[in-house]
């Protein structure tokens with residue numbers, strides 16, 4: 001038997017066609033499976049190989065840009081592991097595989113994750129076989145990169161819930177990337193390959209013996225000890241567990257696993273340079289150890305001009321023009337899950353981008369061609385108040401992550417709610433009829449809300465500007481409580497802070513005697529000045545409609561319904577019945593608390609070791625109860641108990 005045709009000069013897979021029996025042979029762990037091959041399939045392989053050659057020629061003769069040039073021009077490349085020349089060569093030469101991993105440390109991806117995933121998306125739509133990897137196993141160890149303290153241990157059920165959510169999200173995202181690219185003129189080709197994997201799949205089977213013999217044996221601890229994350233932990237942080245110390249090798253093993261199927265490249269966030277570098281060494285070591293693989297690999301690569309070394313690159317950290325970490329809006333993480341952040345809110349988040357940032361975000365976070373971005377910026381410059389570029393960015397991004405119907409709906413709602421000619425009549429119409437007037441929107445396009453926040457009027461939009469609340473939660477209730485129930489604040493205390501800071505507005509007008517009166521024509525907002533103010537009823541439009549705004553952008557049109565009706569509809573919201581804070585709110589809070597402590601770490605190095613010493617001694621005296629007590633206190637303060 002000999003191999004006459006290999007798909008894998010381009011793909012480098014262990015799949016080939018047997019010259020004797022003319023069948024597909026797939027080799028898995030030394031075992032061969034044979035399948036019939038159709039002429040049609042052969043033809044497709046030939047076409048794909050020819051197209052690749054043509055593209056390669058075009059790049060080599062300078063008539064087309066290489067993928068690396070394209071990524072760089074959009075600002076998607078930060079540091080390269082390996083040399084730029086070698087990386088460019090590899091990418092021009094063959095359809096190498098590429099992967100990017102994400103650890104499910106929360107229930108949802110957030111905006112910051114999107115930068116490396118966009119780089120992966122670009123590679124996918126240029127024909128490189130792409131793996132979206134979920135670090136189900138690695139998350140249980142916790143990447144110690146740039147952290148002075150180990151991540152808080154999560155329960156097994158929380159970990160698996162997070163992994164399930166995020167896996168599903170990655171599947172949806174990879175499909176959306178394809179759909180979105182289609183609209184941008186990148187039509188799916190037969191040779192495009194994408195996969196979503198969970199590293200649990202192989203870690204379940206790896207034995208300690210395998211790991212130590214095939215990888216551990218070759219890795220020197222000198223360079224590993226020299227990494228900043230390790231040094232900082234040893235000197236000023238909490239010390240480091242053996243598992244965390246091994247994290248880069250474990251990530252490296254993932255790469256080795258994928259490398260055997262042709263994944264030569266890894267992409268990561270800005271902080272992943274060290275892990276990718278260590279991973280490249282690990283792959284080389286494991287390859288040296290596996291003589292059989294090496295021989296087969298070399299045979300497969302005959303005629304390929306480029307290096308077979310594992311390579312990679314990192315993308316830049318997403319920041320605002322003023323240098324802040326992007327992805328936290330008014331203290332909240334910008335989640336991509338519609339159950340945690342509605343399309344409307346996500347749209348709004350991007351609508352708030354500054355003029356100095358918007359172009360950069362379009363390059364990093366959309367598939368808009370460069371010419372379209374420039375054209376949009378020119379239009380934007382002619383009247384910045386229209387926020388043309390921000391609207392464009394928002395609608396492109398929402399389309400990418402939530403799909404086109406959701407983006408269209410969010411845009412429509414925004415344009416309406418923020419138009420200067422908005423009238424009470426408009427709001428009444430909007431809250432009475434289903435908010436999705438767009439015929440393209442089907443319930444399947446927008447997945448239903450499972451979360452406990454205020455529910456929308458219709459089933460086919462998750463969170464939106466129109467909500468209903470039961471009368472008992474509004475009537476004679478403090479405004480802070482209404483804000484919380486309406487989803488405008490993550491807790492009652494946060495709501496109270498907003499009111500104290502004069503960040504809450506209510507649709508109405510101030511009458512002759514300085515009293516509030518409801519509006520009836522154009523919508524006007526008055527700031528709530530009195531922190532204890534609770535006189536909401538006189539401001540209800542027609543006795544049933546309340547319009548609230550927090551800050552400049554967040555609005556809710558609230559229709560008040562009898563409690564029985566609210567209950568009959570199966571609706572729920574914070575404060576309703578036994579509901580306390582929703583899981584989503586609790587998550588936002590936990591994340592904020594985490595972020596806050598992370599931010600302070602830099603300044604508090606000395607304090608941390610002091611704290612550790614104190615904690616140790618408390619533990620010795622049975623201080624666990626205290627720790628738990630403090631946590632519970634954080635979740636629900638005394639003033640937040642049910643009234």
Ligand SMILES: N[C@@H](Cc1ccc(O)cc1)C(=O)O
Nearest residue numbers: 101102103135138143251254
């Ligand atoms: N360590 C990566 C996630 C990751 C996990 C496993 C991998 O193989 C690759 C990447 C991060 O924290 O962002």
